[in-house]
Amino acid sequence: MKTQDAANKDPNTCSAIEQAAAYCLDELPAADRAAYSAHLAACAVCRARVQSFSGLVEHMREQPERDCSPELTEKIMSVVRGQTRNAPLLFRRSRFTPALAYAAAILLLLTLSVTVFLVVNPPLSVETDQTGKLPSAVTAKHNAIKWLCDTQEKDGGWQTGEQANYRVGISSLAILALLNDDSPDTAAARRNAIARGTAFLIKQQDAKGLFGPKFSGATYNQGLATLALVSADAAESNASYRVAAKSGIGFIVDQQDSSGGWSYLQEGPGSVNTSASVWPIVALLRAREAGYENLGGSIERGIRWLHGTVNPSGLMGYHRMNEAPSGFDTLTAAGALCLLKNRARPDSPIVASMLPSLHKTASNADVPVDFYRSFFLSQALSLTQEPLSEKSLKSISDRILSMQKRSGPAAGSWPAVDQWGTTGGPVYATALASMTIRRR
């Protein structure tokens, strides 16, 4: 190793100084690192440089990270899957795809769960169906609520999948699922879990009314947390819920774009989209139902913006009409829910144009399950109160019911197998599934 020679070198430099960067970034081989460490003890020039580079490196690594928008993976995969579908036949995947293999495995597991697990496993705390038939929606819901109560964390929130930034949103879904149940068996546990859950949400709210961390996907957190608190207030008439809900509503209204829609937080008007707009609109609609005042203008602007994204075939786009990188189905179902909750009649031209797509999606068992889409479909179709909707609702409900875990430690929950499952985890899947299944 070359070192500073005080006798014949500039005292402000050292021939070994270039090693400082590699030293700070741990890029020196072990022997060189040891030698340079020894050199540092004697060389003030290198020591100062290492200190300064270390501070610089640390500062650069401390910079806040930006989160991906929740749709990014699906946007990418829809392009990739579109390419493989359009590829020459020779390069297409075998018809026995992982999705089919998965469906087969689920079927096998369900069969095994009846023939083996229920015999071998000790009795569970949840109700299990020994007949092999689908459990009733009442039983399924009871077990789901029990699982949600059991998995609540000490701080009152629930866990997400891989993206902890959505903890407020996922916890809000769990609270909404608890509020959606009215079984007397679980009433005490539900009340306790709702009280702890809402306290958790209120604790996450900042002075401006925002629930949880400030990041692009906070728009989802905000809509869901506000909806949960408005719903909890409507159920229990609780002043602290109302104060937090009003503050949450204030934040939502402030974030509304001049076009009427919402974008991801801190993103410009160019990112206004239906996916980000749905939960704020649903929260405002629920608040108006519950007697919160002065929301009409904001709601109408939001609904008008949604109208502008529906094409003549009744399909709702993402940023605009005819544009849906992740598909129209979920957006159309969510949009229809907003319109129907805003008192649009099922036979109004726009809703009537959307309903065929909703029925088609509900009855299509070939598409991968999606708890998010199923939830919006079932909520929207329930509001139409039409005979055809009953058939579609049954299709959705039966499919979701068949996927509930009926044995093992996670009995009562749903596996997070859909496209949002990695982000939301089983609490996401279970909360939405429990609000989707219907009593027969």
Add this chain to the structure above:
Amino acid sequence: METVRPQHGGTDDAQLMVLVGRGDTDAFETLVRRHQQALLNFFCRMGVDSDAEDLVQETFVKVFNYRNRYRPSAKFTTFLYTVARNVHVDAFRKSARKQELMEEEKAEAETAQSHDGGISRLRLRMDLRELLNGLPERLRDVVVLGVQQGLKYEEIASIMDVPLGTVKSRMFTALERLREMFDEDARRRE
């Protein structure tokens, strides 16, 4: 079986790319989920803002299209960032928005500073981005890849197609320039 995706959860990147080469899109989805955030931040650090997700998408689509060029002997991140860097270069050749975005962010940061009376986080972030963008491209890329993305010198050499020694000297020069720029910036503010 718990979910669809965990079947690939413990599989390493190189093995996943082998599956992708056979047309397994679920394996590719696992790779996307694993690397999309790091890639998004890579583009942000390279000065992209509102278009960053578009570039992430473009990169992954290209990686998928080039899947048969990948050799398992190479690290997947080397392959990924090589493609990403080319996507970035192409994007900025086509776009003149970079300067506009910097100006907007600078104005925003100055407003924030006047409100909180000190150097806000936004200001610091903007400073760093501005300083990084003040470096010649060959130096900035080494810093973003090595310091912020955490890649090793050997990977950077491969991505940038330069000898290892060049990466070493560029990194030193880049850190030295940044240090001087920070000092100069601090003196200006006093």
